[in-house]
Amino acid sequence: MADHRRSQNQLDAQLKDLRAGVQLLSVDLLRREEELDETRQLKEEHEAALKAQQESIGRSKNKMSGARKNQEWMAIQKEIEQGNKAASVKEDELLKIIEVEEATRAALQERRRRLTELRAQVVAFEANHQERTAELKGRLDEMEEQRKELLAGLPQKLVRQYERIREARDGTALAEVKDELCLACHMAIQPQLYNQLQRGDQLVSCPSCNRILYFVGHDAAANPAA
Numbered sequence: 001m002a003d004h005r006r007s008q009n010q011l012d013a014q015l016k017d018l019r020a021g022v023q024l025l026s027v028d029l030l031r032r033e034e035e036l037d038e039t040r041q042l043k044e045e046h047e048a049a050l051k052a053q054q055e056s057i058g059r060s061k062n063k064m065s066g067a068r069k070n071q072e073w074m075a076i077q078k079e080i081e082q083g084n085k086a087a088s089v090k091e092d093e094l095l096k097i098i099e100v101e102e103a104t105r106a107a108l109q110e111r112r113r114r115l116t117e118l119r120a121q122v123v124a125f126e127a128n129h130q131e132r133t134a135e136l137k138g139r140l141d142e143m144e145e146q147r148k149e150l151l152a153g154l155p156q157k158l159v160r161q162y163e164r165i166r167e168a169r170d171g172t173a174l175a176e177v178k179d180e181l182c183l184a185c186h187m188a189i190q191p192q193l194y195n196q197l198q199r200g201d202q203l204v205s206c207p208s209c210n211r212i213l214y215f216v217g218h219d220a221a222a223n224p225a226a
Contacts, residue, residue: 008136015129018122025115032108039101046097050090057083158203165210175211185209 060080067073151159166173175184180194187208189197197204197215204213 008133008140011129011132011136015122015125018118018125022115022118022122025111025118029108029111029115032104032111036101036104036108039097039104043094043097043101046090046094050087050094053083053087053090057087162212165212169209169211173212175206175209175213177206177213177215182206182208182211182213184211189213 057080060076060083064073064076064080067076151162154162162173169184172184175182177183177189177194177197180189180191181187182189185206185208187206189206193204193207193213196202197213200215205211206213
């Protein structure tokens with residue numbers, strides 16, 4: 001029964017992890033979309049600034065035809081050179097922004113693809129989870145009825161001890177012993193207790209985990225159906 005409960009817990013944990021993954025990826029997707037919007041806005045601002053700079057250079061060039069003095073012409077030329085430098089800087093900044101925009105858009109597309117795949121996995125896992133949960137529940141119910149029938153024929157003192165250990169040890173009150181070792185807690189069993197257990201004439205508990213010990217003899221191991 002403990003194995004079936006662990007299987008159910010594992011299924012629940014896997015489904016929880018998948019749903020958490022969808023949630024985290026959805027949040028990241030929203031953040032990326034916000035980043036893309038901000039990058040687009042920044043690009044538009046730089047495009048407008050570059051256009052304004054280029055128009056300013058054009059006006060400066062138009063003024064050169066009306067320059068009357070060499071000093072005035074040189075001043076306009078300097079103005080144009082400064083304008084070209086400023087425009088070059090803005091072009092470089094705009095190219096970097098465009099690169100960021102393309103990278104953000106690519107990352108956004110990849111996350112959308114991953115989110116679509118993950119959502120499909122969740123849907124498929126949920127269907128399997130429901131089927132497996134119903135199957136495990138049926139087995140657990142059947143095993144619980146069998147357990148109750150078996151306990152009904154045992155002394156109440158032993159039943160109380162069994163239930164107490166079962167509750168304290170994650171649903172497992174029994175433990176097999178092999179080669180003088182408790183297979184539940186992996187602690188060694190004293191030779192005297194091991195001999196008592198092999199005789200099978202009294203109840204023996206593990207000194208470490210307190211589970212009720214049982215020993216599978218060579219005959220039983222060789223013939224599981226016995």
